[in-house]
Amino acid sequence: MSSGMTVTGPVDRKPTIDELIGVADLERCLAPFVAGSVEGLAVFRDDGPAYAVASQRDGDLTRWETLPPEALSALRRGAERSFGVGDVRFEVRPLFAGADRVAVLVLARGAGPEGTLEVRLIEGVVAVLGQLLQASFAAWVTSEMHLAASEQSHRELTVRNAELQRAVEHLQQLDKLKSNFLATVSHELRTPLTSVIGFSEMLLEGLAGDLGEEQREYVQTILDRGEELLSLITHLLEMSQLEGGAVRLDLRACAVADVVGRALDAVRLGAQQAQLHLHAQTPALPAVVADPEKIQRVLVNLLGNAIKFTGPGGRVVVEACRAPIRRPFQEETLFGEEDPDAVRITVRDTGIGMAPEQLGRIFEAFYQVDAGPTRAHGGAGLGLSIVRNLVVAHGGEVWAESEPGRGTAVHFTLPVASAAAESAA
Known part of the structure; x- marks a missing residue:
């Protein structure tokens, strides 16, 4: 059948x-x-x-x-x-x-x-x-x-x-x-x-x-x-x-305020010539594990960008505070755990800002926000890529927040030194 x-x-x-x-x-x-x-x-x-x-x-x-x-x-x-x-x-x-x-x-x-x-x-x-x-x-x-x-x-x-x-x-x-x-x-x-x-x-x-x-x-x-x-x-x-x-990184316990101070000294003349207000807000913080020269390089690159894209009379400030090593909330995993043993350093300016579609690419090598044939600012687009690589090499993370016309804030984190390492330093 x-x-x-x-x-x-x-x-x-x-x-x-x-x-x-x-x-x-x-x-x-x-x-x-x-x-x-x-x-x-x-x-x-x-x-x-x-x-x-x-x-x-x-x-x-x-x-x-x-x-x-x-x-x-x-x-x-x-x-x-x-x-x-x-x-x-x-x-x-x-x-x-x-x-x-x-x-x-x-x-x-x-x-x-x-x-x-x-x-x-x-x-x-x-x-x-x-x-x-x-x-x-x-x-x-x-x-x-x-x-x-x-x-x-x-x-x-x-x-x-x-x-x-x-x-x-x-x-x-x-x-x-x-x-x-x-x-x-x-x-x-x-x-x-x-x-x-x-x-x-x-x-x-x-x-x-x-x-x-x-x-x-x-x-x-x-x-x-x-x-x-x-x-x-x-x-x-x-x-x-x-x-x-x-x-190679020469990692050791170092004071955040000292590194920030040296970076500000390196760019102070440029800020004065651009007629900008430059200052830092670094309260008493524990030492971080870092290569101070490399982190100074990170800060100088970030400050240089902030000065370049901020008009006369604007402000550029460096802030530091205790924070977990983690990405912004939208990038966290559902069950991710925060590590409070970190310091977050932020370089904030009141400059021209960036559009959302530009923000996701600023850490790529050779990417330039002002990339047109009539662009007003020089540079090869390598500074922020170097920043990202150096921060990641330290075990930290870096990200940016920005709005067109309202300025930009670039954040990065560094691990806090242990008590033994801090006392040895």
């Missing part, structure tokens, strides 16, 4: 009855039909021994296996609808899953005249099992198709991952070549540039004779541009060292 169902797509094999229905379930399904002159019911695999048996009289589940070989062969083939062996008569019907035969149903009864009850009984059993098998077959097809689709997706993902891995390795090689190139070029440029700067200073000091006013302006321009180029080369060299892991 077949429903005419055909399988298309990734399922290209015939299921076995074992995959469609369990033995215990099948025997429970057969047992109610064994009654009267019916000795038993059995289901034979399409190409194997009896799969399930329901016997009324003696419960002998092996009697089906003791039939003559020709009878067993006939049962398994389902070639005949009815035949007798000794005093037993067998009614045989095939069972289908989809369009494929998966088993043979056999009813055993006495060898008397053929009656309609047993024939109707086996047809009823076939109908019940047919519905059960077709439902199981539909579920099996769905499972097989899902499995095939999953395997195909897995194969595609494996291929894609291999391609991505090769691409990543290639990009890593290119990045390493870039860093090595930058380091080499930066190092080679520093020596002649240092000579240009040195001789310019000597000329301005009059070591080669007196200069006229116009000559002094020319030499001063050479000196200024040389120092700008040296700063750019220094940034490139520092960036390549950070990316290559070549920077």
